[in-house]
Amino acid sequence: xxxxxxxxxxxxxxxxxxxxxxxxxxxxxxxxxxxxxxxxxxxxxxxxxxxxxxxxxxxxxxxxxxxxxxxxxxxxxxxxxxxxxxxxxxxxxxxxxxxxxxxxxxxxxxxxxxxxxxxxxxxxxxxxxxxxxxxxxxxxxxxxxxxxxxxxxxxxxxxxxxxxxxxxxxxxxxxxxxxxxxxxxxxxxxxxxxxxxxxxxxxxxxxxxxxxxxxx
Ligand code: AP5
Numbered sequence: 403x404x405x406x407x408x409x410x411x412x413x414x415x416x417x418x419x420x421x422x423x424x425x426x427x428x429x430x431x432x433x434x435x436x437x438x439x440x441x442x443x444x445x446x447x448x449x450x451x452x453x454x455x456x457x458x459x460x461x462x463x464x465x466x467x468x469x470x471x472x473x474x475x476x477x478x479x480x481x482x483x484x485x486x487x488x489x490x491x492x493x494x495x496x497x498x499x500x501x502x503x504x505x506x507x508x509x510x511x512x513x514x515x516x517x518x519x520x521x522x523x524x525x526x527x528x529x530x531x532x533x534x535x536x537x538x539x540x541x542x543x544x545x546x547x548x549x550x551x552x553x554x555x556x557x558x559x560x561x562x563x564x565x566x567x568x569x570x571x572x573x574x575x576x577x578x579x580x581x582x583x584x585x586x587x588x589x590x591x592x593x594x595x596x597x598x599x600x601x602x603x604x605x606x607x608x609x610x611x612x613x614x615x616x617x618x
Pocket of ligand 1: 404405406408409410413428429430449451453454455456457461484485521523524525533535536538539559568594597598599
């Protein structure tokens with residue numbers, strides 16, 4: 403977990419390969435729903451594009467379905483869930499049902515100026531989901547995805563106004579989630595500044611043996 407743009411997705415993709423478990427991002431799941439033309443997708447779009455959180459029950463149903471799939475049976479890396487105290491309860495119920503403990507919660511931190519710099523330079527691939535940054539991680543060919551060749555786009559919620567609102571929502575609704583996990587002894591604070599590889603090394607240093615579920 404961590405504020406918008408701190409590098410959750412970047413690190414979760416790497417952890418997925420390291421641990422050999424799926425990367426479950428509620429942001430990615432919701433953006434996929436927005437693209438399928440369904441009534442649900444249209445409902446989700448209103449929240450995401452204004453920087454608000456999608457209602458807990460809706461996200462909870464999506465996450466319960468995703469974590470019940472066979473590929474998640476040996477563990478998973480959660481990215482962007484839970485973001486409210488109600489979602490903490492939902493996750494606890496889902497994991498209880500699945501008989502899987504939450505091993506660790508990683509909280510990435512970075513100063514706001516760095517977060518704004520990261521989000522304003524981010525470009526994403528609408529086809530395969532790869533994430534780039536104009537300065538720190540540019541594609542080999544400008545505006546084109548290295549992995550699949552599609553034209554890169556800027557996320558509609560990466561505008562200045564919406565970034566500000568997402569940061570406000572994080573402080574108001576998600577910071578208490580970090581406090582709750584800290585009280586349970588599950589939270590690890592990780593400095594998210596510096597190059598992605600340096601952040602990755604700090605995360606790796608926090609991982610013990612037998613990790614089966616990492617929320618972030
Ligand atoms: P989501 O997609 O989860 O967005 P977010 O939390 O705002 O986080 P981001 O994806 O913007 O950033 P990130 O931390 O993953 O950073 P990244 O690695 O891309 O959610 C979007 C929306 O969906 C929410 O606003 C909400 O509406 C809804 N939603 C999602 N989950 C929900 C939930 N549980 N409940 C309700 N609603 C929910 O990095 C950012 C940029 O920086 C990239 O360009 C990257 O290349 C670059 N970068 C990364 N690390 C570094 C580094 N170390 N140095 C330099 N550049 C770096």
